[in-house]
Amino acid sequence: MIERANLEVFAETLLELAKKDKNIIVVTSDSRGSGKLTRFGMELPQQIIEVGIAEQNLVGICAGLSAVGKKVFGVSPSSFLTARSLEQIKNDIAYSDHPVTLVGISAGVSYGQLGSTHHSIHDIAVLRAINNIDIVVPADNYETKEVIKSAVNYQRPLFIRFGKKPMMKLHDGNHNFKIGNGIKIKNGNDLVIVSTGETVQRAFKACELLEKINISCSLISMHTIKPFDENILLNSISKVKGIITIEEHSVSGGLGEKCASILSQKNINLPFKILGFPDEYMMNGSQKDVLDYYNMSDEKIAKIAQNMIK
Amino acid sequence: MNTKDLELKSIDYRKTILEIIFNGGAGHTAGSLSCIDILNVLYNNILDINPRNFNNYDRNHFIQSKGHSVEALYTVLCDLGFFSKDDLSTLNKFDSHFIGHPTKKIPGIEHNTGALGHGLSVAVGMAIGFKLDKQNHKVYTLLGDGELSEGSIWEALLSANKYSLDNLVVIIDRNQLQITGKTEDVNPIEPLKEKFNAFNLSTKEVDGNSVKELNNILANTPFEKNKVNLIIANTTKGKGISFMENEVMWHHKVPSNEQFILAKKELEELKMNIEND
Numbered sequence: 221m222i223e224r225a226n227l228e229v230f231a232e233t234l235l236e237l238a239k240k241d242k243n244i245i246v247v248t249s250d251s252r253g254s255g256k257l258t259r260f261g262m263e264l265p266q267q268i269i270e271v272g273i274a275e276q277n278l279v280g281i282c283a284g285l286s287a288v289g290k291k292v293f294g295v296s297p298s299s300f301l302t303a304r305s306l307e308q309i310k311n312d313i314a315y316s317d318h319p320v321t322l323v324g325i326s327a328g329v330s331y332g333q334l335g336s337t338h339h340s341i342h343d344i345a346v347l348r349a350i351n352n353i354d355i356v357v358p359a360d361n362y363e364t365k366e367v368i369k370s371a372v373n374y375q376r377p378l379f380i381r382f383g384k385k386p387m388m389k390l391h392d393g394n395h396n397f398k399i400g401n402g403i404k405i406k407n408g409n410d411l412v413i414v415s416t417g418e419t420v421q422r423a424f425k426a427c428e429l430l431e432k433i434n435i436s437c438s439l440i441s442m443h444t445i446k447p448f449d450e451n452i453l454l455n456s457i458s459k460v461k462g463i464i465t466i467e468e469h470s471v472s473g474g475l476g477e478k479c480a481s482i483l484s485q486k487n488i489n490l491p492f493k494i495l496g497f498p499d500e501y502m503m504n505g506s507q508k509d510v511l512d513y514y515n516m517s518d519e520k521i522a523k524i525a526q527n528m529i530k
Numbered sequence: 531m532n533t534k535d536l537e538l539k540s541i542d543y544r545k546t547i548l549e550i551i552f553n554g555g556a557g558h559t560a561g562s563l564s565c566i567d568i569l570n571v572l573y574n575n576i577l578d579i580n581p582r583n584f585n586n587y588d589r590n591h592f593i594q595s596k597g598h599s600v601e602a603l604y605t606v607l608c609d610l611g612f613f614s615k616d617d618l619s620t621l622n623k624f625d626s627h628f629i630g631h632p633t634k635k636i637p638g639i640e641h642n643t644g645a646l647g648h649g650l651s652v653a654v655g656m657a658i659g660f661k662l663d664k665q666n667h668k669v670y671t672l673l674g675d676g677e678l679s680e681g682s683i684w685e686a687l688l689s690a691n692k693y694s695l696d697n698l699v700v701i702i703d704r705n706q707l708q709i710t711g712k713t714e715d716v717n718p719i720e721p722l723k724e725k726f727n728a729f730n731l732s733t734k735e736v737d738g739n740s741v742k743e744l745n746n747i748l749a750n751t752p753f754e755k756n757k758v759n760l761i762i763a764n765t766t767k768g769k770g771i772s773f774m775e776n777e778v779m780w781h782h783k784v785p786s787n788e789q790f791i792l793a794k795k796e797l798e799e800l801k802m803n804i805e806n807d
Contacts, residue, residue, distance in 0.1 A: 245659075245662070266662065269658060269693075271685070271689050272685075272688065272689075274682075274685035274688070274689070276647075276651065276681075276682040276685060277651045277654075277682060277685035277686050277688075277689055279651070280648055280650070280651020280652045280654070280655060280682065280686065281651050281652070281654055281655035281658065281686075281689065282655060283641070283651075283652045283655060284651065284652040284653060284654060284655020284656040284657070284658070284659065284669075285655040285656070285658060285659045286655075287587075287591070287640065287641065287652065287655070287656055287659075288587050288591070288655075288656050288659035288660060288663075289587045289659070290659050290662075307645055307648075308648060308651070308682075311642060311643075311644070311645050311648055312641070312642075312648055312651070312652055315633075315642045316634060316641050316642040316652075317634065
């Protein structure tokens with residue numbers, strides 16, 4: 221079932237929470253429209269700070285507001301937020317230990333044809349290398365709503381990223397969402413697929429294709445990249461013949477390399493494939509077309525899985 | 531504290547700065563000496579920040595954006611009782627929290643700085659927070675003049691003006707020098723006052739090594755209602771030690787034993803002159 225864009229769920233959840241807590245402050249960089257926060261701005265004008273197109277300043281101001289007791293959400297396109305303002309994230313949020321939530325909107329290749337200036341396929345890698353900031357990439361509306369609820373009183377610096385396309389429902393709602401704990405969406409014996417964010421639904425559909433030819437996969441939504449849930453990965457691989465990771469991110473420094481690092485240091489040697497964007501001048505197109513091109517269509521994922529266990 | 535007491539404090543502080551840099555084997559000597567009078571007046575007469583109230587939000591705040599002059603900040607915080615002189619003597623030793631830039635690991639320090647151009651945005655965020663809460667507390671921040679080349683400073687000033695932050699006091703340590711040479715040779719920032727005024731800030735100039743002038747100006751903020759307070763504090767880099775004043779090489783040079791003895795002698799003479807005044 222197709223639900224709404226995670227972006228909309230984020231904005232709606234934040235507005236509901238902020239109506240009950242005037243200490244929740246949103247900071248935007250001419251990004252309230254793209255962040256679906258126009259209604260927030262109209263209903264709670266005292267709780268939104270607009271800095272204009274100045275992402276470095278946005279992050280610094282977030283740190284300052286947090287330092288005087290505010291619960292701060294800095295919202296800006298992930299590409300600018302995590303590249304232009306990286307030093308502010310590193311020093312003013314992470315190193316200075318301000319429990320700000322930074323929300324990278326339109327992450328991955330959500331901006332489609334707008335091209336590489338707007339794509340954010342580096343954000344997980346760069347923030348993984350920075351001490352004292354956690355990273356969450358919700359897959360669907362449920363995970364988005366839960367992570368925003370958790371973020372309000374989270375006591376650590378936090379980065380959340382998502383895109384803007386409607387997402388399918390992946391959870392039955394009986395899961396107990398917790399930052400740091402991956403969620404097993406499917407149980408299977410042949411393969412494990414680990415994915416994060418908007419590619420989880422593609423992995424889900426690939427699993428359904430594979431089920432039709434009697435290949436059963438475990439599917440993990442690894443919504444939290446840092447701190448990483450090693451246990452859910454290690455507990456899922458005892459019987460399987462291979463592991464595939466899928467992410468809307470560069471293959472360098474993302475989910476796949478994190479999994480590879482864990483497995484190799486545990487001396488686990490299984491067929492292993494990382495799906496993501498290679499180190500090359502990127503193809504342009506819609507999010508769908510770009511993901512499809514780089515082997516992340518439902519069919520291509522299923523094919524790669526099939527070949528892996530031959 | 532009266533002017534004479536502040537002047538005597540400044541001399542003691544200069545002595546401590548040189549001592550900890552000499553013993554620690556590294557430090558930003560000349561920039562610490564240029565801004566110490568500003569920190570002296572702020573912490574002893576203006577800020578009312580002390581070890582008892584530091585852990586509350588509910589007080590004035592100070593961010594030293596020119597983090598490299600941390601020896602000046604350590605010296606004043608030590609004098610206010612945030613930590614002991616023994617603690618401070620660990621400066622630059624392995625595993626000491628007393629490193630070459632401010633961190634919140636040190637009691638009395640609000641924010642980790644070091645990379646330039648960061649402190650002002652953070653101070654703006656604090657000042658906006660106080661305005662939202664209708665609190666009267668003020669936020670003070672000290673910037674270097676070389677630091678003004680960072681674009682983020684100008685982003686922050688735009689926001690400070692937008693939110694009419696008359697509870698924000700921005701002080702520029704205008705010592706005219708940076709690591710490569712004169713600011714006006716490296717990347718000219720003048721006319722500075724005109725630039726700040728064009729940003730709609732309320733700008734005043736002061737002799738930044740005169741505790742009397744500093745005290746007068748800092749005790750009278752806001753200068754104008756709804757306007758950011760911007761103080762260009764004209765200082766001398768290396769102030770107080772004849773052979774360090776206005777000499778680029780003292781940016782982060784450590785005095786030799788002979789230079790250290792000579793510098794202390796100069797400070798002793800200065801102290802006697804003030805005491806006999």
